[in-house]
Amino acid sequence: MTALSVAGLHAGYDPDLPIVKGVSFDITRGEAVSILGPNGAGKSTMIKAIAGLVPCFAGHVRLGQTDVTGLASHHLVRNGMGFVPQTENIFTRLTILENLQIAAQLLPKAERAGRIAAMLDMFPDLAARPGELAGALSGGQRQMLAAARALLTEPQVLMLDEPSAGLSPKLVGQVFDTLRRISEAGVTLVLVEQNVRAALTLTERALVLVDGKLAHDGPSETLHDGKLLGELFLGHRTAEART
Amino acid sequence: MELLAYAAFFLTIALTYAIICLGLNVQWGQTGLFNVGIAGFVGLGAYVSAALTTPDAAERIGGFDLPIALGWLAAMAAGGGLALAVGLLTLRMRSDYLAITTFGIAVALQLVFQNTESLTGGAFGMAFIPRPFSGLQGEAFAFNGLNLALTAAVVLACYLLLEHLLRSPWGRALRAVREDEVAAQALGKNPVLLRIQAFALGGAIMALAGAVQAHFIGFIAPGNYLPMMTFQVWAMLIVGGSGNNRGAILGAVLVWAIWALSGALISEVFPADQQARAASLQIVIIGVMLCVILLWRPQGILPEVRSVSRHLGRRNKDIKP
């Protein structure tokens, strides 16, 4: 079963200067995939285009069986997509609880309180003071709130853009432990990361994006030694894409 | 002959608007600053120059009988100074605070024109403003022709100055700031300072236009400087093409022609008691025209030469859901 399918995607901020130039891949349900690539390669742009935040100029995005190309992001959420942006991923002027409540609004009324409680159970840091402004949280706690909010609606596909950026090594470990649990619970995971080593141990498959194009698509082990990855990042070599 | 004299008169007025438009083009077209108080700057220039150059009058302070050229210079200094003050106050903040503040400036200046009778003549305004070539006033054609030439010379001077400035490093820095503030900053440009300079230059030019207009007509009153004027000048620049100095001049002449012709039509067609009402329809049409152009052809008739400016929304940032 395909959870997310991207075909011939061209996207960016200006139709004359696409940032993502013809990317195709399929992700199976339950799979965990990292997207790697040098700074400015277009990873964030691609993932935002998939999430409906950046215009798609050509190609298709399918979520399960549904064609969601060009749909506004709130439609995608309703179709089972969870997305955590790289920056500004929580509402700092709202309380922790309000952040969760907004996301819970999509659920049937009877389930809301239960799901919020479940998220607070999963992230004890947040449960300690749900009435506090989210802007008062530390960097790691913010990432947890962002993840909790995305998980709250039980998405089929969860996409995270550099969840470990700017965190201390200890917190990185915590975030990745959480992601592992999420993945083991059967959620399809798409992870954009600069933290290559941690990403590769978490996910079984890696895509490498260089200059808006897919330079590599294969099992994570193939990139473990780092040499191939270095060459890919520098654009010296393009591996054949796996289907 | 009479018709020619009238044509010269019409064109002179249109060209004074062209000067205002050129001033606005520095602020908006080149820098992206939204000034909603144009009428205030123009009126300020008119009143300052009038106060300095009129003969001494018993009922008010001022009336120094100074030469016209001095009045023009003082007008520019006043307009530039006011714009400088507004710029210092608002240009560090979000862009629409400037719009709101300039709107307020125009309202406040309008009150000053109306209420400080000892300085401005109040609602009656100021008369006997010396007119250039006034010795020739008996010969309508020569008088209007020479004034047209003088006004055209001012337009040309402004145009050449601005074109020169735009090609200078200063002009390039200005556009760089408008197109990509962060990148420009990284190159060591100070966006706030550049904006304040551009705003002050535009304000000075608008005030000069006010002075030129006042001296050509010879009489000013607060009613000349209503928000209506601001609105007309905006329509002129947007129609002509913001960012393009020739577009600014073309737009001024064109919109002024539309305005004058439709006004003439209204006074022909409508009975006297309905004319004020019909005139409001004129404003509706220009307002709708402004919106339609913003929607369908934001670059105007003569688009900016280099690149359509980013704030016209051609290149989206994140799409809004």
Next chain:
Amino acid sequence: MNPQAIIDGLIAGSTIGLGAIGLTLTYSILRFANFTHGDFLAWGAYLTLTVAGVLGGLAAGLGAPVYPFSFGWGLPLAMFGGVALTVALTLGLDRILFGKLRARGADAIIIVMASFGASMALRSLLEFIFTAKPAYFTKALQIAKPLGLGMRATPDQLLVIGMTAVLVVVLHLLVTRSATGRAMRAVSENPSLAGVYGVNVENVIRVTWIIGAGLACIAGVMAGLLVQIRPYMGFDLLLPLFSAAILGGIGSIPGAMLGGLIIGLAEAFAVQIVGAEWRAAISFVILVLVLMLRPQGLFGQKGA
């Protein structure tokens, strides 16, 4: 100093505050300074007047004043119609103008400019339809009753103050407590993130227009009832509205109301010192002071 200025200021401040609430909401959620907002007040008043005229034609008894007020049941009924029509006007304007520019990704300042053009057109259209001559909701005269401490007010004026207080409390609760209010605050902080959270931003924008237009209509009717109805009434209120919204802090409902009251009171007191002809300058002076001393306003977020 004449204590009557307190009553005068509160009354003017009620109208300004209600208008400023609508303005501050559209400002923080749609992210542009809407110059047509003043004209929504004027349109609200004229639309209500028109509906009242139609109602009066249908049932003459509706016009008879209800003691102790100067107007009959027709006016509150007509105001419902006026609110609905003003809402329709703003939603229509959003569909043909602001929404189009928004979808194109135009900068806020272009939308501000469009609102400036639309404001001129809307105002002149009123003048064309209804002429510049002032109109009135009622011809009945009211005697101001003494309230003590040298202050007097008519029943109409007290009703306006009371109604404003109720509206502000209801609205404040709506925004701070309800799911709709939460979504509005989310969109005002970051619209694209709100979409990622599953919020339908266009719906939130619609709700914002509805609230803003409804309050504008009510404020317009209040001003029309207590003073008079003129095509320029909204335009003359525009600067006080902006000053109140900025003084209160963009996006803050209590701030806008408080800002409105401060401006109303400042006008009422200043007029006694400098003369009524300078009234319009008061809000400008306050605006400049706020921008110099506390640009984020009384309750505003820093950096907004």
